[in-house]
Amino acid sequence: MDIATLQAYGFFFFTAFMVVILYSYVYHLYSSQKKGTRDYEKYGNLALNDDITDQPIEMISKDDETKK
Amino acid sequence: MENRPLEYDYTVAKLFMYNTIFVGIVGMLVGVILAWQMAFPGVNTFLGVNLAEYTNFGRLRPLHTDSVIYGFVLSGVWSSWYYIGQRVLKVSMAESKFLMFVGKAHFWIYMAASIVIVISLLFGITSSKEYSEFEWPLDAGIVIIWVLWGISIFGLIGIRREKSLYISIWYFIATFLAVAMLHIFNNAEVPTWLIAPGVGSWYHSVSMYAGTNDALVQWWFGHNAVAFVLTTPIIAMIYYFLPKESGQAVYSYKLSLLAFWGLMFVYLWAGGHHLLFSTVPDWMQTMGSVFSVVLILPSWGSAINMLLTMKGEWQQVAASPLIKFMIMASTFYMFSTLEGPIQAIKSVNALAHFTDWIVGHVHDGALGWVGFMVIAAMFHMAPRIFKREIYSKSLMGTQFWIQTLGVILYFTSMWIAGITQGMMWRAHDEFGNLAYSFIDTVAVLHPYFTIRAVGGTLYLVGMFMFAYNMYKTMTSSRVVEESELQNATPMGA
Numbered sequence A: 001m002d003i004a005t006l007q008a009y010g011f012f013f014f015t016a017f018m019v020v021i022l023y024s025y026v027y028h029l030y031s032s033q034k035k036g037t038r039d040y041e042k043y044g045n046l047a048l049n050d051d052i053t054d055q056p057i058e059m060i061s062k063d064d065e066t067k068k
Numbered sequence B: 001m002e003n004r005p006l007e008y009d010y011t012v013a014k015l016f017m018y019n020t021i022f023v024g025i026v027g028m029l030v031g032v033i034l035a036w037q038m039a040f041p042g043v044n045t046f047l048g049v050n051l052a053e054y055t056n057f058g059r060l061r062p063l064h065t066d067s068v069i070y071g072f073v074l075s076g077v078w079s080s081w082y083y084i085g086q087r088v089l090k091v092s093m094a095e096s097k098f099l100m101f102v103g104k105a106h107f108w109i110y111m112a113a114s115i116v117i118v119i120s121l122l123f124g125i126t127s128s129k130e131y132s133e134f135e136w137p138l139d140a141g142i143v144i145i146w147v148l149w150g151i152s153i154f155g156l157i158g159i160r161r162e163k164s165l166y167i168s169i170w171y172f173i174a175t176f177l178a179v180a181m182l183h184i185f186n187n188a189e190v191p192t193w194l195i196a197p198g199v200g201s202w203y204h205s206v207s208m209y210a211g212t213n214d215a216l217v218q219w220w221f222g223h224n225a226v227a228f229v230l231t232t233p234i235i236a237m238i239y240y241f242l243p244k245e246s247g248q249a250v251y252s253y254k255l256s257l258l259a260f261w262g263l264m265f266v267y268l269w270a271g272g273h274h275l276l277f278s279t280v281p282d283w284m285q286t287m288g289s290v291f292s293v294v295l296i297l298p299s300w301g302s303a304i305n306m307l308l309t310m311k312g313e314w315q316q317v318a319a320s321p322l323i324k325f326m327i328m329a330s331t332f333y334m335f336s337t338l339e340g341p342i343q344a345i346k347s348v349n350a351l352a353h354f355t356d357w358i359v360g361h362v363h364d365g366a367l368g369w370v371g372f373m374v375i376a377a378m379f380h381m382a383p384r385i386f387k388r389e390i391y392s393k394s395l396m397g398t399q400f401w402i403q404t405l406g407v408i409l410y411f412t413s414m415w416i417a418g419i420t421q422g423m424m425w426r427a428h429d430e431f432g433n434l435a436y437s438f439i440d441t442v443a444v445l446h447p448y449f450t451i452r453a454v455g456g457t458l459y460l461v462g463m464f465m466f467a468y469n470m471y472k473t474m475t476s477s478r479v480v481e482e483s484e485l486q487n488a489t490p491m492g493a
């Protein structure tokens, strides 16, 4: 096989691999919301409650991690 | 420590805002001149034959593209960044002298580079790569500007109070990273002086790549300049400004995340559609087409998310010209991201390539999506920055309709012109002789070029109304209380 053919195959399989990753991510997003592991929708409020005096949605401090 | 309550500091956002308005007018004025030149060639010498060198189409065209893209749009993006960044991270620039200094340096070095760029383009000093015309000393300057912006982004993120990064920040980061990479690879160049000492010049350089490779890198860059200057930062803006202005949280945050990764994943591979039927390997062309068609999905993911954010709130669209601008922007975004993939299909591209249909596509995206969103962002920010209401709501409404009409005239005339052109170029008789010569097409296209010039002029008139409204807002409008600035922007009659 010459280099161009190799490149083309390499590109194809890389793409297929990335598609799998992307779909797994979609699955992860929706399933963790459904199982209640993590509420993604609350982040929408980041744009609305954005005064400097507003309570942060998630504080920067270490202990407040919601992810398991 | 401090005896005043902490406030967001919009000094840098304000500087970029002034520049957005100024360069918007200048860059589009040049666009309007170009449009009239194409309809009436006499306009090429509108300052007399002695100055024709500086006023002809070829000289002015890069001045138009570079000033609107890197002047008007980037300033608008940066103004928004220095505004949104602080707010969604809940940290003020006033809290860090260092970041404040970086922000100001970012602005002033950018201004200095812009002036040199304008002069060099007027004198015809370019490296002749589309959207990347600047000679290497300027390319180096651009790196400094970009690094300063990067320090500002990651610096602000470093001192934030809000742990999670809002989706807009993701898009800003993507813009930063992608453009950094594109700029460096596309501008790998060698000064001609090094190749031919004594003959070459120290500032003029040639690309490190040759032939097809150069074309590939150029359009990998070119297409992603569209993606990461005219799309991702604009999405960053709409994801913040539309929810904030309407008081509605984004319809689906999860959709915004997956549209983000989808877009990142697909966009980088679609550049091949600029090189269909060229000498690049066939499989790359095909992949370019395929990825372009797939690109509809993540693009529409964001756009539909925006439209659904207004679900049940459509009375706001009717009531507020500011929301009209944003809804029209996301509609035009859907429109151009449907049109683009259609043009990327090989058989369609065979007709569309080199024609005005492409120019039409460029401007329904640039004027309808990018231009409208930048204008909306400025209108939303001005009252918060200057603590005054928008001077005139009716003027804003009129501007909206005039500019919408302008965009429609622009792209419809270019569609007809482009398709007519494409059909005439390929028409032949039964012996294979071409049916038309080039000048035949020019004669047929004249009315459409004129319509486009009228449409462009209307859009420019809107820009002047915008500038006037903003000027009055900054200087003499009614002063407002903090409490009026929560969601819908306060506007005078």
Ligand code: HEM
Binding pocket: B130, B222, B226, B230, B231, B270, B273, B274, B275, B292, B293, B295, B296, B299, B333, B336, B337, B338, B339, B340, B341, B342, B343, B344, B345, B349, B352, B353, B354, B358, B361, B362, B364, B365, B366, B369, B370
């Ligand atoms: C799904 C998204 C999109 C796809 C697949 C797409 C596809 C295309 C195609 C096929 C061309 C013509 C290439 C040629 O034959 O010369 C083109 C040109 C262009 N598009 Fe898009 N487009 C998309 C979205 C956009 C958007 C949102 C904008 C922004 C405003 C934009 C700006 C441009 C520009 C500036 C050019 C002209 C480049 C040049 O030749 O100088 N596109 N696009």
Ligand code: HEM
Binding pocket: B028, B029, B031, B032, B033, B034, B035, B036, B038, B061, B064, B065, B068, B069, B073, B358, B359, B362, B363, B366, B367, B370, B371, B455, B456, B457, B459, B460
């Ligand atoms: C009043 C508004 C505007 C007018 C009248 C106008 C007019 C023009 C004209 C006449 C051309 C040359 C087309 C050709 O060579 O056939 C052009 C090219 C271009 N303009 Fe504009 N323009 C306007 C605003 C904008 C804005 C706001 C943007 C970007 C944000 C933009 C981006 C571009 C680009 C990327 C090209 C190159 C297209 C290509 O190579 O296919 N323009 N414009």
